[in-house]
Amino acid sequence: MTRTLADPHAVPAELRPYLREVVHRTRTVCGSHLVSVLAVGSVALGDYRHGRSDTDVTVVVDAPLPGRTRSDLAAALAHPALPCPAAGLELVVYDEAFAARPSGDAGYLLDLNTGPLLPDRISLDPTQSPAFWYVIDRSVAHQAGLVLYGSPARAVIAEPARADLLTAIRASVREHSGGEGHLADNRVLNGCRSVHFCRTGRWQAKRRAAEAVAASEERFRPLLKAALRSYERPRTEATALPTAEVRAFLVWVAERVDETAATDRAG
Template sequence: MTDTIDARPSLPRELRAYLEELVVRTRTVCGPHLVSVSAVGSLALDDYRHGRSDVDVTVVVDPALPGPALHDLAGALAHPGLPCPAPGLELVVYGADFAGRPSGEAGYLLDLNTGPLLPNRAAFDAAGSPAFWYVIDRSVAHQAGLSLYGRPAREVIAAPKRSAVLAAIRASVREHSDGEGHLADNRVLNGCRSVVFCRTGRWTAKRAAAQETAAAEEEFRPLIDAAVRSFERPRSSPDPLPGTEVRAFLAWVRERVEETGGTAGD
C-alpha cells in the first residue's frame, strides 16, 4: 500500500478508519499470502450512499494460504467485533489462480456477509452458489476496482467473458423480478445499470444509469425518478414503489438483455 486509505479523497470519510482496520486485520491473518485488497461495488463506481450502500471488498490471496486462515479472517472481520459503519460488509476472497482467469463460476474461497443490517454468514464452499453475483462483482472489479492494498485489481482479477457477464445479468434480472429479499428501488436501479451495460459494455453508477435510462425511456421515467428518490433514503425507510410498474419495467429490462445476449460474442 503506497499511501494511506485516509489520504484517498475518493473514499467516503465515514469508511476510511474502518477500511484501514479491515486491511490491517486482513494482512495480519493472511501474512505474505495476501496479494490484493480492493473496494468494489458502489465504492469503485463512486456511487456509495452512506446509510444505504454496503461496503463491497474483494480480497485475492495466494492459493497456498492455509485453509484455517479463511475461518480466522471471517472471525477477525465479523461485526460487531469490527464494527461496520455501513449497513453491511460483503467481502469475497479468491485464490489468485482463479481470479486471474476469466470465469463464469462463483469460485470463491470465502464469502462473508456481516454488519448491522446483514445477518452474519460465512461460506467457504462455492459449489452450488448462484454464480451471477460474483461474476458481476469481478467484472466491476476489473473495470474499476479501487486498490486498498497490494496489486491493483485490474492486474489480479480477470474480466469475465462478455457472454458470461450477460448470462450473469440475465440471472440477476430474474432474481430481481422475483422481488423477494430486495428493495424495490434497488431492483429498478440495478435494472437501469444492466441496460446501460448492455448498451455500452461498461458498468455505470446506479444513479447515473438511472438518469440515462430515464432520458431514453419516457414511459419509465416516473418510476425511475421515484426509485432514485427512494435510494437517497436510509435502507430502513425506503419509499414504496408500485409493484406492477416495477415488474413491468424489469420485464422490459429482461427483453433488452435477451436481445443483447442473442447478438453478442465473447
Template structure:
C-alpha cells in the same frame, strides 16, 4: 488517520478508518499469502451513500492460504468484532489462480455478509452459490476497482468473458424479478444499470444509469424517478414502489438484455 491504504482520498471519508482496520486485520490473518485487497460495488463506482450502501470488498490471496486462515478471517472482520459503519460488509475472498483467469463461476474461498442491517452469513462453498453476483462484481472490479492494499487490480483479477458476463446479467435480472427480499428501488436501479451496461459496455453508478434510462424511456420515467428519490433515503426508510410496475419494468429490462445476448 489512515496508515497504509492506497489512495485513501478516493474513499468516502466515513469509511476510511474502518477500511484501514479491515486491511490491517486481513494482513494480520493472511500474512505473506495476501496479494491484494480492493473495493468494488458502490465505492468503486463512486456512488457510495452512507446509511444506504453496503461496503463491497474483494480479497485475493495466493493458493497456499490455509483453510483455517480463511475461517479466522471471517471471524476477525465480522460485525461486531469489527463494527461496520455502513449497512453491511460484503467481503469475498478468491485465490489468485482462480481470480487471474476469466470464469463464469462463483469461485470464492469465502463469501461473508455481515453488518448492522445484514444477517451474518459466511459461506466457504462456492458451488452452492448463484454465480452471477460474483461475475458482475469481478467485472466491476476489473473496470474500476479501488485498490486498498497490494498488487494492482488488473494484475490479479481477470475480466469475465462477454458471454459469461451477459449470462450473469440476465441471471441477475431474473433474480431481481422473481427473488425475495430485494428493496424495490434497488430492483429498479439495478435494472437500469443492466440496460445501461448493454448500451455502453461499461458499468455506471446506479444513479447515472437510472438517469440515462429515464431520459430515453418515457413510460418508465415516473417509476425510475421514484426509485431515485427512495435511493436518497436510508435503507430503513425506503419508499414503497408499485409491485406490478416494478415487475413490468424488469420484464422490459430482461427483454433488452436477451436482445443483446442472442
C-alpha cells in the same frame, strides 16, 4: 504493521478508518499470502451513500488458504467485533490463479456478509451460491476496482467473458424480478445498471444508470424517478413502489439483455 490505505482520499471519509482496519486485519491473518485488497461496488463506482450502501471488498491471495485461515479472517472482520459503519460489509476472497482467468463460476474461497443491516453469512464453498453475483462483481472490479492494498485490480482480476457476463446479468435480473429479500428501489436501479451495461459495455453507478435510462425511456420515467427518490433515503426508510410497474420494468430489462445476447451470438 501500519494501518494505511493505498489511496485514502479515494475512499469516502466515513469509511476510511474502517477500511484501514479491514486491510490491517486481513494482512495480519493472511500474512505473505495477501496480494490485493480492493474496494468494489458503490465505493469503486463513486456512488457510496452512507446509511444506504454496503461496502464491497474483494481480497486476492496467492494460494488457496486453509479452511482455518479463512474462518479466522471471517471472525476477525465480523460485525460487531469490528463495527461496520456502512449498511454492511460484503467481502469475497479469491485465489490468485482463479481470479486471473475469465470464469463464469463463483470460485471464491470465502464469502462473508456482515454488518448492521445485512444477514450474517459465511461461506467457504462456492457451490453454495449462485455464480452471477460474483461474475458481475469481478467485472466491476476489473473495470473500476479501487486499490486499498497491493496490486492493481486489472493486474489480478480478469474480465469475465462477455457471454458469461450476459448470462450472469440475465440471472441477476431474474433474481430481482422475484423480489424476495430486495428493496424495490434497488431492484429497479440494478435493472437500470444492467441496461446501461448492455448499451455501453461499461458499469455505471446505479443512480447515474437510472438517470440515463430515464432520459431515453419516457414510459418508465415516473417509476425510475420514484426509485431514485427512495434510494436517497436510508434503507430502513425506503418507500414502496408499484408492484406491477416494477415487474413490467424488469420484464423490459430482461428483454434488453436477451436482445444483446442474441445480437452478440449473431455477430
